[in-house]
Amino acid sequence: MTFHEMNPTIKFLTVTLLMFGLAFMYNPWTPLAVFIGTLILQILFSNVNWKRWGLFMIPFLFTALGTLWTTLVFGKEAGGEVMFTLFGKDLTVENVMLASTLSLRVLAFTALSLLFTLTTDPKRFVYSLMQQGKLSPKIAYSVFVGFRFFPILKRELMQLYETHALRGVPLESRLDYIRHVPSLIIPLLAGSIRQAERIAFSMEARGFTGEPRATYEVVAITRYDFLLASILIVLFGVSVWIGI
Incomplete structure (x- = not known):
């Protein structure tokens, strides 16, 4: 153990x-x-x-x-x-x-x-809070969505950098990447909103209401x-x- x-x-x-x-x-x-x-x-x-x-x-x-x-x-x-x-x-x-x-x-x-x-493991911790700490599923799955957003935002940020590089934006050093961040905020924010809407529709389509539900992974x-x-x-x- x-x-x-x-x-x-x-x-x-x-x-x-x-x-x-x-x-x-x-x-x-x-x-x-x-x-x-x-x-x-x-x-x-x-x-x-x-x-x-x-x-x-x-x-x-x-x-x-x-x-x-x-x-x-x-x-x-x-x-x-x-x-x-x-x-x-x-x-x-x-x-x-x-x-x-x-x-x-x-x-x-x-x-x-x-x-x-x-x-x-953060995922196991949230499951444990739901099962032993009686944490509301609404809060728990909101945390799960937040964890999922980090790799999504990272992937979209890299895609935006690659797209701008193809259009001739000079991105040859780390300083160029940092200077170019302000021009990526609005498209990154718009993409995040679209992703949030997709996740919300997906959870609603799967019957998520925030009520207590059965859990596949038991901690x-x-x-x-x-x-x-x-x-x-x-x-x-x-x-x-x-x-x-």
């Missing part, structure tokens, strides 16, 4: 619960333990592309460093033992602990978010879902104990 096979609704609720609890922890050791523990669990119970994981982590790593820097430099001065001086400002133990807590909390939130995002809840959820909760409990 891996996080990829875990019921998405159970996984979402568990990760959300951990994030909510982590927001009330005011020591750096708890978020650090959650971050490291989440990485270990992801190694043991998932099969993610770690290069992709690292690329997703880069902007949040800069965010954590920025949080650490701004809290240290512009944070409110606190009394206590002075650890060191930065740009003429005395930084106490409390200042450093607060800055470390906030920056490590960013990394812990990111690790938990990537655990959910990289191990969850069940198994004992392994609760086992993995329990492991995550135990990780959080151990992290809290470490921070005490």
Whole structure:
């Protein structure tokens, strides 16, 4: 059993619960333990592309460093033992602990978010929300249509670029492609409206009314879902104990 096979609704609720609890922890050791523990669990119970994981982590790593820097430099001065001086400002133990807590909390939130995002199929997640979360089919199938529109818009955009290139528009570099975007907005918007009308007529012709309906793909809840959820909760409990 891996996080990829875990019921998405159970996984979402568990990760959300951990994030909510982590927001009330005011020591750096708890978020650090959650971050490291989440990485270990992801190694043991998932099969993610770690290069992709690292690329997703880069902007949040800069965010954590920025949080650490701004809290240290512009944070409110606190009394206590002075650890060191930065740009003429005395930084106490409390200042450093607060800055470390906030920056490590960013990394812990990111690790938990990537655990959910990289191990969850969006289609299966929406099916699970309909079946276990009682999500309205109108909302669920609207999300499905939104997912379907992304590849459609990408294909139509490339077709427009190719059409304009055949008509003599110079598209030799990436900068030419970027400069040409404004002239493609209106035809791309018109094509999107036509696609939306076709999808609406197609769903109406197939009897879609928004009422609850039978589902071919059943996303069940198994004992392994609760086992993995329990492991995550135990990780959080151990992290809290470490921070005490």
